[in-house]
Amino acid sequence: QNSRGVGSQLKDSISIAEFSASGAFGGHDILRKGFTSVKNELLPSHPLELSEKNFQLNQDKMNLSTLRNIQGLHAPLKLQMEFKAAKQIQRLPFLHSSNIALDTLRGNDECIGFEDILNDPSQSEVMGEPHVMVEYKLGLL
16 A cells, blocks of 8 residues: 555546647547538638638629729618618518529529529429428417
């Protein structure tokens, strides 16, 4: 029997690495740091990926900046108010909406894109019970 006692033996046998933030085996400590998201840790695979993700936003910013330089501050403000009003007008939640007003304001109404051909409304994931979907949208459920 050792003179130091059982408590000191346990204290001496636990290594400092077990108390580190990365865990005993170098993994992520969920209790201290929370769950990890792999999507947040991924870097873009190509330099143009971020540009393509934000293409419409960048296009809108460029168009509003050009409009402001040409016509003044009132023109982009009026167009932004029209965008906001067009976004609020939608069909019932269980019906597919083409957002033709937004496409017309952006000048995309005469362009054929990827979403025009491969976005079949009959295969939409929002198909469901109409009454339940409307009640959920209105906050009644």
